[in-house]
Amino acid sequence: MPERMPNPGLVAEHALFAPAAGRLAQRYALTRLARPPASGYYLCLGAEGLELRLAGEHTHGPVRVDFTAGAMAHRRRFGGGRSQALARAVGLKPGYNPIVWDATAGLGRDGFVLASLGCRVTLCERSPILAALLDDGLQRASLDSELAQWVETRLSLVHDDAAAALAGLSAAQRPDVVYLDPMYPPGKSKVLVKKEMRALQQLLGEDADSAGLLDAALASARRRVVVKRPQRAGTLDKRRPTASVASKKTRYDLYVTV
Numbered sequence: 001m002p003e004r005m006p007n008p009g010l011v012a013e014h015a016l017f018a019p020a021a022g023r024l025a026q027r028y029a030l031t032r033l034a035r036p037p038a039s040g041y042y043l044c045l046g047a048e049g050l051e052l053r054l055a056g057e058h059t060h061g062p063v064r065v066d067f068t069a070g071a072m073a074h075r076r077r078f079g080g081g082r083s084q085a086l087a088r089a090v091g092l093k094p095g096y097n098p099i100v101w102d103a104t105a106g107l108g109r110d111g112f113v114l115a116s117l118g119c120r121v122t123l124c125e126r127s128p129i130l131a132a133l134l135d136d137g138l139q140r141a142s143l144d145s146e147l148a149q150w151v152e153t154r155l156s157l158v159h160d161d162a163a164a165a166l167a168g169l170s171a172a173q174r175p176d177v178v179y180l181d182p183m184y185p186p187g188k189s190k191v192l193v194k195k196e197m198r199a200l201q202q203l204l205g206e207d208a209d210s211a212g213l214l215d216a217a218l219a220s221a222r223r224r225v226v227v228k229r230p231q232r233a234g235t236l237d238k239r240r241p242t243a244s245v246a247s248k249k250t251r252y253d254l255y256v257t258v
């Protein structure tokens with residue numbers, strides 16, 4: 001497992017962005033920096049929104065949550081719609097869109113796909129870095145002419161540990177489906193993983209407590225818990241799922257709770 005890095009600080013790219021950077025820093029308890037560090041990760045608020053950047057020699061491009069363009073827009077248009085494995089695993093049916101808690105929201109990609117297909121999705125993320133990136137991505141999506149009509153009604157963000165947040169839901173608030181995609185330990189392969197995953201692995205490390213999260217999810221989901229795993233990985237905490245849905249690189253293990 002790669003060594004976990006300390007939380008990055010937040011800089012404003014220009015004085016114009018300083019007030020908004022101050023608000024984000026306060027909301028997510030991030031350290032404000034006057035200027036970028038010489039090396040390591042830092043957050044930068046600028047014209048393109050909030051970005052996670054890597055300073056120094058072995059750098060890569062910025063990581064941001066952008067629901068309006070690039071990979072997310074492509075996945076929304078050409079990702080297979082309601083017949084894609086993720087939608088089948090979560091249980092979307094003609095005329096039925098489950099209410100979903102994405103308890104490991106990360107960069108919000110899976111949750112966004114489910115919301116784009118009609119589900120109401122709560123994105124729950126405990127990392128302040130990822131929660132700040134999601135917050136910024138959702139704000140920009142709500143200003144986009146194509147997404148504005150549904151993003152605000154279908155997607156909401158909770159910055160908390162999901163096991164605690166799920167345990168605190170009232171009976172009426174319990175979701176139909178809890179979706180889990182905890183960080184999986186990186187393989188021994190030398191193949192370079194995408195910059196987003198590399199950044200997450202270095203900043204967050206492995207989610208070693210995901211067995212407890214599965215218990216909280218099973219206690220809260222009205223219909224099912226869905227766990228995303230790499231295709232060849234074992235099941236979470238070696239627990240036998242009710243069924244699995246496989247796609248090319250990914251497997252979704254289903255734990256039915258009704």
Ligand SMILES: C[S@@+](CC[C@H](N)C(=O)[O-])C[C@H]1O[C@@H](n2cnc3c(N)ncnc32)[C@H](O)[C@@H]1O
Nearest residue numbers: 104105106107108109110125126161162181183
């Ligand atoms: C692999 S990423 C999820 C990627 C996400 N499915 C996507 O589509 O972008 C896992 C994320 O889950 C978060 N996480 C893990 N355990 C959590 C918990 N108990 N509560 C809230 N967030 C959690 C981690 O901080 C990390 O950001």
